[in-house]
């Protein structure tokens with residue numbers, strides 16, 4: 001056990017309390033300096049001295065608790081936990097005001113030295129990858145057809161097949177790798193899994209004292225108790241491999257003229273000449289941007305497709321309407337991207353699958369883990385939130401520097417004044433006279449985050465969802481699974497707690513719609 005690795009140490013309490021008191025003094029002197037007009041803080045629950053709102057901080061599905069608080073305090077709430085300020089924005093107007101109009105101040109991320117500087121996982125925070133609207137990569141059709149064939153062979157493994165299809169799409173889009181016949185692609189997926197697991201641990205502020213005292217970075221790893229430095233060194237090796245290997249492979253393939261056109265080749269072609277002033281930095285950014293696509297894009301898209309499966313088991317009439325539309329528009333073939341304008345109902349199913357149960361309900365997530373046996377053991381875990389770079393005055397309120405600012409996407413997409421009966425799964429809400437109604441709020445206004453930090457993979461993942469969902473419904477029926485007596489199980493649409501939210505495990509039955517559908521899959 002080490003004093004320095006707070007994830008395991010007991011003397012940590014003393015250090016943690018000292019840090020909290022230090023931050024308290026610092027923040028009150030900063031507030032005096034930064035708030036000359038003595039503006040009040042935005043409304044929110046009152047806290048206690050030193051611990052602030054630690055006891056109120058929601059640990060289970062926090063987006064629902066914030067939604068309740070927002071009903072009490074208005075569309076913006078402010079609170080503090082152990083000196084750290086949080087501002088939750090509960091309406092589109094608020095997110096627009098801060099993340100768009102004042103984006104230069106509200107687009108920062110927390111420093112997190114353990115994650116970013118020691119483990120080199122800063123790639124998750126430096127993304128410039130931007131997938132153009134409706135790029136409609138031909139490989140998405142290929143990976144989807146392969147997915148249908150796998151589903152036909154072993155429908156009970158549907159979740160595994162969804163994961164595989166999304167990973168295949170991301171690897172092809174980014175590095176031109178084919179997951180099924182490329183050993184390197186399989187290796188990359190394994191490395192990515194370790195890198196993502198280390199991200200979860202290293203990115204947990206409060207787990208490592210170096211996040212509170214960045215100067216500790218200089219402690220050599222041979223110092224007793226500095227086991228966390230060895231951990232960081234191992235994670236750095238993994239993240240280097242994760243970032244470097246596939247990138248080098250693309251460069252080699254470009255030299256031999258065998259590279260598939262992909263995001264990496266497009267970026268490499270635009271890099272400045274070797275030796276020019278920005279060459280090293282631009283190369284690092286491009287390399288990181290490619291690596292981040294896999295990390296940020298896989299689980300998020302998988303969870304949304306899972307929500308779609310859950311919605312289909314619960315809403316057979318929606319499934320039937322979508323299938324009727326597909327049968328009419330396609331006349332017995334599988335869908336292509338060019339069919340999208342003729343498939344408004346399916347397009348509405350994709351939108352409603354995003355809105356109904358959100359994979360990232362807080363756009364970016366915060367989470368406190370409290371050990372009930374000893375309430376002093378806590379971890380404050382922050383996903384990828386926005387941070388106020390400087391103190392600000394907004395709508396008559398003072399917002400302290402370094403406040404973590406979070407758009408509650410869940411509230412924005414479950415606002416009953418915008419979406420009638422927001423808990424119902426109803427694609428019809430997006431339609432008028434058989435067409436997508438542009439007057440209805442599109443879930444993408446909040447589903448993919450906000451402002452300068454908005455998800456750069458949003459177009460690619462919407463394309464993936466459209467082609468997967470339309471292909472699935474054209475050839476398969478999705479029904480609830482059966483219990484031991486052969487009766488359909490009752491599915492409770494519940495999402496998991498945590499940084500990313502998934503549908504709770506549920507049983508579902510996937511069967512080909514007809515022998516003709518089966519033939520279509522075989523021929524595809």
Ligand code: HEM
Pocket residue numbers: 124125126127129292293294296297298300301302304359360363364384385386447448449450451452453454455456457458460461
């Ligand atoms: C259903 C699928 C997806 C959802 C729900 C989703 C959601 C999000 C959200 C909420 C953020 C934070 C935005 C903010 O801070 O305001 C984000 C960031 C990000 N996403 Fe996605 N995402 C998805 C798919 C993807 C895909 C497919 C890729 C890559 C190909 C991707 C790459 C990224 C990157 C690189 C960031 C960090 C952006 C930054 O820090 O500037 N995401 N995503």
